[in-house]
Amino acid sequence: MTLKSQIEQAARELGFSAFGVTDAEYDPVGHSKHQNWLSHGYQADMTYLERGPRQRFDPRVHLSSAQSVIVVAMNYYSKPNDDPQKGYISIYARGRNYHFVLQEKLKLLCDKIRELSGENASFKTYVDSGALAEKPLAVRAGLGFIGKNAVLIIPKTKSDTKRHPLGSFHFLGVIITDLRLEPDTQAIGTCGQCRKCIEACPTDAIVGDGVIDAAKCISYQTTQNKSDIPDGLAPLMGNMIFGCDICQTVCPYNSHIEETPEPAFKSLPELLNPDIQSLIQMDEAEFNSRFSQNSIGEFRFSMFKRNIEKVLKNIRNKFSGPLK
Ligand code: SF4
Numbered sequence: 001m002t003l004k005s006q007i008e009q010a011a012r013e014l015g016f017s018a019f020g021v022t023d024a025e026y027d028p029v030g031h032s033k034h035q036n037w038l039s040h041g042y043q044a045d046m047t048y049l050e051r052g053p054r055q056r057f058d059p060r061v062h063l064s065s066a067q068s069v070i071v072v073a074m075n076y077y078s079k080p081n082d083d084p085q086k087g088y089i090s091i092y093a094r095g096r097n098y099h100f101v102l103q104e105k106l107k108l109l110c111d112k113i114r115e116l117s118g119e120n121a122s123f124k125t126y127v128d129s130g131a132l133a134e135k136p137l138a139v140r141a142g143l144g145f146i147g148k149n150a151v152l153i154i155p156k157t158k159s160d161t162k163r164h165p166l167g168s169f170h171f172l173g174v175i176i177t178d179l180r181l182e183p184d185t186q187a188i189g190t191c192g193q194c195r196k197c198i199e200a201c202p203t204d205a206i207v208g209d210g211v212i213d214a215a216k217c218i219s220y221q222t223t224q225n226k227s228d229i230p231d232g233l234a235p236l237m238g239n240m241i242f243g244c245d246i247c248q249t250v251c252p253y254n255s256h257i258e259e260t261p262e263p264a265f266k267s268l269p270e271l272l273n274p275d276i277q278s279l280i281q282m283d284e285a286e287f288n289s290r291f292s293q294n295s296i297g298e299f300r301f302s303m304f305k306r307n308i309e310k311v312l313k314n315i316r317n318k319f320s321g322p323l324k
């Protein structure tokens with residue numbers, strides 16, 4: 001077994017469902033696409049996306065001796081909320097905070113790689129952090145392709161092409177290292193003629209192939225926008241308190257996705273079909289204590305409260321009788 005195969009096996013034993021390697025070269029194509037996206041103002045007020053443009057696409061800005069980049073993905077899917085009279089919390093935010101979970105696993109993987117290689121290799125680990133563009137790295141590492149909904153889609157595993165696609169409900173983890181590992185080739189898969197996500201998006205936020213106008217996106221509005229939600233958009237949130245999964249849920253690549261085997265990503269019971277009346281009574285102290293280990297706990301209580309008020313109004317407008 002090569003060192004790379006042993007590392008992949010160790011990653012799978014830690015629960016990662018996809019694994020790939022790319023070289024640590026600068027990615028001018030990804031950089032140029034990002035600059036183009038910014039030039040249209042599609043980042044809305046996420047000004048942090050304008051900072052450190054080169055470092056997002058150059059692993060050697062993070063580790064000057066870098067030779068390879070390992071990219072892994074972990075399934076977080078579980079059954080979506082299905083009661084329209086209750087609130088909707090995006091699937092990714094209903095379990096334990098994924099930054100904690102994946103960073104712990106990446107650290108274990110780095111320890112294992114040191115043991116397997118017998119070298120005192122250097123590593124830098126990233127989970128949706130550190131101004132590093134992870135999705136283009138995942139594409140280069142052969143994990144999948146970017147769908148029209150701008151998320152990474154894992155079509156099939158290279159080792160088992162008879163399997164169903166793994167889909168897009170995955171968190172990504174990245175390890176930049178000075179170890180030299182054989183790079184993978186790009187994965188096979190495209191959206192083809194499909195436009196389901198574009199047609200299903202309630203706010204027309206998908207403005208091009210893989211291009212999202214954040215200001216129109218419910219996910220941005222409910223988790224990133226610190227100001228008020230525009231009057232024209234609030235009714236389109238429906239019951240979505242935090243995030244939006246519509247453009248992933250309709251995607252045919254997710255039609256056979258299995259529930260995550262990772263216990264940390266199982267939904268907190270209070271976040272699956274949450275009762276709006278009880279959430280609206282929550283104060284900041286209760287919010288902090290209930291969600292400190294959860295992705296929602298990373299966000300401002302005032303935004304959470306604002307979202308609940310919008311959703312309560314939407315649900316009252318839609319269901320004229322008393323709420324369940
Ligand atoms: S997350 Fe929701 S609002 Fe945003 S692009 Fe997808 S479907 Fe549209």
Ligand code: SF4
Nearest residue numbers: 147148191194197251
């Ligand atoms: S719904 Fe269709 S167009 Fe959208 S990402 Fe999935 S395959 Fe691509």
